[in-house]
Structures are given as structure tokens and as C-alpha cells.
Amino acid sequence: MAKSRIELDICLQSPGKRAGDALLRWSDNANPLGVYPVPVACIVGKPGPTALLVAGVHGDEFEGPVALSQLIEEIIPDQLTGRLIILPAFNAPAVLASQRTSPLDGRNLNRAFPGDPDGGPTDMLADFLVSVLLPEADLVIDLHAGGKASVFATSALASRCDNKQLMQANLDLAAAFGAPFTWILGGFNDTRSLNAAALNAGVPMIAAELGGGGGADPIEVANAVAGVKRCLVHAGIISQNIPQAAPSLYVETRSIADNIYAPVAGLFDRRFQAGDQVEKGQLAGYVRSLDRLDNAPIPLHFSATGHVLAHGNRGYVVRGDMLAMLVCETEI
Template sequence: MTRLHGIDLDAPGRQVGALHLTHSDNRHDNGVVPVPVAVLSGAPGPTALLVAGTHGDEYEGQVVLHRLLRETDPGQLTGRLIVLPALNLPAVRAAARVSPLDGGNLNRSYPGNGTGGPTDQLAHALVRELLPHADLVMDLHSGGSTGHYLPSVFVYDGPGPEAWQAKRRLTESMGLPWTMVVPARFEPGSFSTAADDAGVAMISTELGGGGEVNPAFVSDAIHGLRRVLAGAGILPADPDTPPAPPTRWIDLLPDGAVYTPVRGLFEPIARLGQEVEEGDLIARIHPVEELARPSVPVLAHRTGVVAVVRRPPLVDLGDALYRLAAHRPDADTPSSG
């Protein structure tokens, strides 16, 4: 059963439709959850699948895709854009990371299940109905309401040399200040893993976060997205788009999380992008109720670059205060290839 309604992917021009998700609860019965989809088609050419709102509290990417839709004339295109700015619509409406309908984290749900809950249905529809048409994919993320990330491309290593070179070309066209590389199949249920399995080049972003919209990051991402689409031959080069600046490549470390040692109020000392050495004081935790107790220092357990900082400051056991990354010595070759 097709879930894409109101759109003919082969028709030219601008179309707006929806992916229909079925769900039955106290609010939804004999109805659908319509996830908005726009398709812009020009002359024959490649297809870019562009999504944001995988997590509903990540806003910069949603703004970027809304801007792209409203500022792009389909007649300019040599190819096609399939755009979903509010991919996980229930989560977007709730300003939440996961869907309020079933608690599903969309970016852990691929390849999905066509007869499952709404999150599984959405993942299944993306993999079965839209991904097969794509020549490249971008999934625009931010840190969400619980973190600030370095403004970066977020890319899975590998899965082989040819695939890595395709991702590297997209990354360098995007031209964000940082590029975070994670191991191949970093999250088996992610959209990035699904794209790797389908043999489609895909990159993601982390555009700040904190449940806010950073104007500088939005501007950088819009310029980067236009360079990516121009490099793919879908959009003509825009003289107002600056050339891509160099990016700094880092590996997000498997042992890079710094967890709070106690409950309390997190006072960050290390800043995003800062280089820290093992043993450096990077934070203090202040016990909220025990005023006679001294604050607890948090020391870096290894050398690295601060790639992610926790938000909000009130923390409990198990919360990660920071994620540390290491400089990547060679971006030309996938470490897992």
C-alpha cells in the first residue's frame, strides 16, 4: 500500500502532498497523520531527498528546508527535490525528540515496518517509497533541546572507499566549520545506515541546538545546501553563494562521553570546540540541596575536542555533560573501508 498521497513523482513543477500514517488511539480513529511532502521537479536529472525534523525539537534544519522550498523555482532545476521539513510530524508538533504517539525515535527505527506503529510506518515509507528514487540524501539535525553541537556535517564512515568518496564530496561542498565522522553502522536503525544499505550517498548535519534557531548556522547551512545541489547538477550555481570554506575533520570517540559523577547543577567550563587535555578541569557540579557540600570537579578523562555540550544545566546520574572528539588524520580514506 502506498502511503504517498497527492504527488506524482514523475510530474514536473511544484507539488505538495503527504505521507499518510494510520494510527488508532483516543485522538486518532479512522483518520491519518499526514506528514507534509513537497516535490520540485524541473528538467530530467538527479534526485535529492532532503529531510529535517527527524527529531521534533531540532529546528535549524526545518527552517533551512522551509527556506529552500519557498526560494526555489522548479524551472531552475535539472532534476528533482523531494523535501520533508517536518519528517516526524507528531514529534515536531510536540516539540519533542520522539513521537508522542508511540514513543518511537525515528532515527532508531529504520527500515521500519509498514504495519507497525506510526514511527515504524514512517521509516518504512521513507525506505520503500522515497529512498529508491534518490541519488543523494541529506538529513538535517541539530542538538535538540538537550545539547549544543559544533556546527558540523555528521557522516557515517565507509561503508567502502567509493561510497566514502561520494560522501566526502558532499561534505566538502556543504562546507560547514566541522565534520564529525562516526563508525560505519554507528546506529543500525538510523536513516544513515538505511541509506548505506541502499547504496545512496548520504550526509547529515548537527546545526547547533539548544531548542533554538541560530541565524548564523541557518545561513551557513543554506549556502552549503545550495552548493551541494549545484555540485550534483540539480541547481545552477548561484553567484551570491560563497565558495565552500575548508572543514575540520574529527572522529566522535566511542569513549568520548563525559558523564556527571553526581546529581546537581552543571557549570560548564570547557567550551564547544575547545581542545582539552587529560586531567583538565572541564566542569563543576553543584549539589542543589546540600549547601554545606563542596562542588564536585569534573576532569577530562582523555585528550580531545569538545564536540557536544549538555543542555539544560540540571543533571542526574547517567547524563552526558560532554562528548569529546579526536582530530582525524586523513579524510581521504574510510577507516572502516
């Protein structure tokens, strides 16, 4: 397999706290001979497990980047039995542009794994994580949110798999994180995601969804900081007294046909919140025309009973936009 073309300018091994960059060399008109730096922090304490903490895979989701920046500031090497490798803005070009996909090649990083060292910049980043960072990791946490386009109920995402030990490790991390919902990723999990890459490598991992809207809600940031710390306590990397979270509700996607997508363009007059429990037949909202103000609004109803894990965050929607993402309670 070809070697990663991305180089780190800091050491990940020696004790202490340091910050540097992964140097993404991508020659284009804006930056012919320079690099696109991807910020990396490394905190190494006494020998122990390694946690790889990632945020900013999508560049318009800022709760995770702020939470990981707080942890980099707060945690000192003397507190650690193990090591933290932290990338708060992994898709740095997208984060700097406040946009979901990379401005360098238009690609979605969470649909690019396992990546390719000889591909474009997004493929190179995915490959760097898989070939350089993942082999160093005993656990991975990847923080997401709804971004500009959507709002999620606070949730941890854990992959279902045939390897019972790995699946239990994923569920244990989700329980430690302590979000109200644990979204079990099964057949609908995209095989090009970071979760799928960790699954293939046999490394325990959760992702998280932390609200949304494109900013950094302070309650969601605090949830993320506490959740990550509880995972680090669970892994034996730090020892802190952090209040336990309430038990999480296991949910999964039964069918994407349970979601509500906009049937026509118009204003979406929403009648529910992310996290709500809803019944089959319940009114979800109306699409109101701006083309003809005397057109009757189009009512939309939930086609299944469950919980709304996320909703779209656009006031004016077009045909096909996600308006509600429905999940059902599930057994493990």
C-alpha cells in the same frame, strides 16, 4: 516485502512545484479514523538527479525545518536540473509536539530504520522513507541539531564504509556542505539510523548537526541553507554562485568513555563551549549540589585530548546525563 501503508497525495514525477502530504494512517483515541499528515514538497525541473532533503526526524530540532522551508519558498522549477523531494518535518507528530520522540508511540525515529510497514507509526515512517523515497534518491541530506537537550558544533556527518566510491561520495557531500567539522561515522554509528539505511541502499548521504537548544538560531539556519545549496551545486541540480566554505576538520568518536557523563545530580557549571579544542586533564566544569549547599563542588576533567563536538544543555543534570561529547581528529 510488505507495501508501505503510507500514501502520498502529490505526484513526485511531473515538472513544477507542489506541496502535499504523506498520509500516515494510525488509528488511536485522538484520531480514530483520520490521518497524521506529514508535509512533503516536490520541485521538479529539467531531467537530472534527485536530492531527498529531510529534517524534523527529531521533533525538537527546528534549525533544519526552518532552513528547508526557506528553500521550498525560494527555489523554482526553472532553476533545477533534477528534482528536490523535501520533508521539513518528517516526524510530523513529534515536530508538532516539539519533542524528540514520537508522541504516538514514544519511539525515536532515528533508531527505527529500516522500519516496518506493519509496525507502529514510527516504524511505518521509517519504512516509508526506505521503501518509497530512498529508491528515488541520488543523494540524501538529513538536518539535525541538538534539540532541547544539547548543543552541537556545526558539523556534517558522513559514514565510513568499505565501498570506496560511496564513501568518497559521502565525503564530497560533506566537503560541499562546508561545516567546520565533519564527523566520520564508523563503528559507533547506530545501525538503526537514517545514515545506516542510506548506506545499506548505496545512496550518498550526509546528516548535519546545527547548534541546538530547541529553537532555530538564524546563523545555523543560514549555514544550513548555504550548505544544502552547495551540495545541490555539487550534484549539478542547481547552478548558483555561493561562497565556498573553509575546509572541514575530520573528527571521529574514539570511545564513548572519552565523553563526560554526570556522576551525580546537581547544577552543571560548564567551563567550555561546543567546538572547543581541549587537552587531557583540562577542567570541564563542576557539578554543584542543591541538596547540600555546603558540599564542595565536584570538579570534572577531560580524560582525553580532542574537540568537544557537543555538550548537554540542561542546567540541572542527573547522574548519567551527557555533559560533553568528545571527538578526535582523524585521517581519511
